[in-house]
Amino acid sequence: MKVLVTAKEVATVENEFEIEEMAIADRYLGADLNEWDDYAVEEAVQLKEADIAAEVVTVTIGPDDCEQTIRQALAKGADRAIRVWDDTLEEATLLDVGAKTELLAAVVEDEEPDLVLTGVQSDDDSFGATGVSLAEAVDYEWAAVVNHLEHDLKDGGASIRRELEGGVEELTDVSLPAVLTIQTGINEPRYASLRGIRQAQRKELSVQDLAALGVDESAVDSALELTAMYEPESQSDVMLWEGSPEETAGELAELLREKGVAQ
Amino acid sequence: MTDVLAVADHRRGELRDVSYELITAGHALADDTGGDLHVAVVSGTVDEFAEKCNREGVNVIHTIEYGKEFDHGVYTQAIVQLADELDPQYVLLPNSVNGLDYAPAVASRLDVPIVTDAIGLENDGETLVATREMYGGKVETMTELKEPAVATLRGAEWPAAERTGDATVEAFDVDIDEDALGTTVNGFEEVASGDVDISEADVLVSVGRGIEEEDNLEIIHKLADALGATVSSSRPIVDNGWLPKNRQVGQSGKVVTPDVYIAIGISGAVQHVAGMKGSDTIVAINTDPNAPIIDIADYAIHDDLFDVVPELIELVK
Numbered sequence: 131m132k133v134l135v136t137a138k139e140v141a142t143v144e145n146e147f148e149i150e151e152m153a154i155a156d157r158y159l160g161a162d163l164n165e166w167d168d169y170a171v172e173e174a175v176q177l178k179e180a181d182i183a184a185e186v187v188t189v190t191i192g193p194d195d196c197e198q199t200i201r202q203a204l205a206k207g208a209d210r211a212i213r214v215w216d217d218t219l220e221e222a223t224l225l226d227v228g229a230k231t232e233l234l235a236a237v238v239e240d241e242e243p244d245l246v247l248t249g250v251q252s253d254d255d256s257f258g259a260t261g262v263s264l265a266e267a268v269d270y271e272w273a274a275v276v277n278h279l280e281h282d283l284k285d286g287g288a289s290i291r292r293e294l295e296g297g298v299e300e301l302t303d304v305s306l307p308a309v310l311t312i313q314t315g316i317n318e319p320r321y322a323s324l325r326g327i328r329q330a331q332r333k334e335l336s337v338q339d340l341a342a343l344g345v346d347e348s349a350v351d352s353a354l355e356l357t358a359m360y361e362p363e364s365q366s367d368v369m370l371w372e373g374s375p376e377e378t379a380g381e382l383a384e385l386l387r388e389k390g391v392a393q
Numbered sequence: 394m395t396d397v398l399a400v401a402d403h404r405r406g407e408l409r410d411v412s413y414e415l416i417t418a419g420h421a422l423a424d425d426t427g428g429d430l431h432v433a434v435v436s437g438t439v440d441e442f443a444e445k446c447n448r449e450g451v452n453v454i455h456t457i458e459y460g461k462e463f464d465h466g467v468y469t470q471a472i473v474q475l476a477d478e479l480d481p482q483y484v485l486l487p488n489s490v491n492g493l494d495y496a497p498a499v500a501s502r503l504d505v506p507i508v509t510d511a512i513g514l515e516n517d518g519e520t521l522v523a524t525r526e527m528y529g530g531k532v533e534t535m536t537e538l539k540e541p542a543v544a545t546l547r548g549a550e551w552p553a554a555e556r557t558g559d560a561t562v563e564a565f566d567v568d569i570d571e572d573a574l575g576t577t578v579n580g581f582e583e584v585a586s587g588d589v590d591i592s593e594a595d596v597l598v599s600v601g602r603g604i605e606e607e608d609n610l611e612i613i614h615k616l617a618d619a620l621g622a623t624v625s626s627s628r629p630i631v632d633n634g635w636l637p638k639n640r641q642v643g644q645s646g647k648v649v650t651p652d653v654y655i656a657i658g659i660s661g662a663v664q665h666v667a668g669m670k671g672s673d674t675i676v677a678i679n680t681d682p683n684a685p686i687i688d689i690a691d692y693a694i695h696d697d698l699f700d701v702v703p704e705l706i707e708l709v710k
Contacts, residue, residue: 258510359532
């Protein structure tokens with residue numbers, strides 16, 4: 131079977147940063163593979179190693195800058211990658227769930243995977259909705275927030291666990307084809323080996339624009355418009371201890387004595 | 394088309410708190426739009442849930458009797474059929490694990506946009522303004538929407554509706570296509586139990602991503618020993634397999650209310666804060682002066698935990 135994994139490059143933000151207009155200034159941003167997608171890639175590669183998946187394909191919506199991140203996923207064991215980008219996307223300020231769904235649905239319709247794995251959410255815009263929305267668009271079954279996938283997939287189905295709130299898991303069977311949104315902790319994502327990194331350079335990374343996917347430019351028009359971005363106002367009345375580690379540890383030790391915690 | 398439809402959340406026979414919070418948010422939004430607030434309860438003991446959802450501001454409660462527990466296929470079909478009949482301007486759903494398991498499908502079938510994890514909502518007559526966080530809570534954003542929409546609301550951001558109302562209760566007959574239900578829920582399992590119950594601890598030394606490596610946990614255990622405290626953690630430590638699941642504080646772990654909670658190298662993601670904000674005294678040790686944990690801490694040290702914690706161990710052992 132074929133597994134398609136979404137692999138998003140997300141912006142990482144330094145502790146101190148400035149906002150310019152409606153975005154964090156570039157100089158405070160780094161880039162990395164979205165944490166949740168890293169677990170999704172690992173799960174897909176493990177399915178391949180268990181001889182269940184014949185092919186693992188990644189899909190990324192992003193500019194050519196993110197090819198290094200895509201190569202990370204290839205180095206970890208994905209077979210080939212698709213990157214979706216063109217000028218229309220370059221000009222878009224916010225890709226909402228609907229826009230991402232249309233783009234990814236076009237890829238799913240081309241690739242016809244049996245299983246699509248996405249991260250539960252992305253670290254930057256945190257919508258947490260694209261996986262289920264994608265399933266609905268391509269008429270696949272789905273499960274959100276999956277923290278265990280039985281690797282001996284039954285004929286036409288998968289047994290999974292969904293992580294609910296409060297330390298409770300739901301045990302569910304899902305029929306395939308399906309989209310599963312993968313929660314962190316489901317596995318231990320591997321580091322790319324040197325051999326993997328070398329091999330990744332030779333793996334296919336195809337770039338597809340909207341026309342190639344048969345998607346109309348209007349798909350990128352977001353229903354959501356970002357109108358303000360600011361640092362949250364702190365309502366903190368925290369007592370901040372300053373000084374050397376000896377001094378601040380001393381203050382804390384004193385507090386703990388007052389509370390009867392320490393002698 | 395000015396009405397608001399909010400859908401209650403329940404599990405294993407219990408209505409979840411976010412249901413009452415959705416009523417508060419829905420009431421305010423219906424005031425903005427000039428419409429009615431409808432509440433839907435789907436599956437389980439719907440009449441009992443309807444009675445509990447009869448809070449001030451609710452006009453009509455729709456009970457949809459079908460199955461016992463949450464099933465995303467049933468919820469999606471039921472809410473879409475109800476929304477087709479009511480034609481609400483906004484559908485409000487919980488940003489819970491189950492909410493996220495059907496809200497995008499509802500939005501898709503109603504052909505309206507979705508905005509998730511809102512922490513504020515306002516409507517000026519034609520535009521919905523949702524306040525959200527991005528980059529793990531480092532920034533807040535305002536997002537505008539000029540269309541009907543599905544919005545999911547973060548828990549604990551609105552107060553729970555408390556006063557009893559005078560809503561009418563109507564049973565809504567759904568036509569569920571069982572062939573279209575592609576998942577089967579087989580049961581539930583508690584996974585956070587074990588030898589130590591952190592929810593019973595008086596003092597918790599809690600560790601997060603800032604500890605960097607598993608070997609470094611040694612100083613956390615040493616500190617806990619010196620204080621007679623129990624070790625707990627935020628999610629990444631458990632994800633890495635460095636501590637068992639029963640030590641995890643947060644939305645998907647345990648809710649704790651110790652006398653003293655020392656958060657070491659924990660930035661304070663909303664999911665974590667949900668599990669420990671009821672602690673009596675909160676102390677944070679963190680290198681990031683803007684970490685969200687500082688907002689709820691009573692005392693804070695902006696410094697490297699590897700400098701402060703060894704000093705502290707010396708002082709208290």
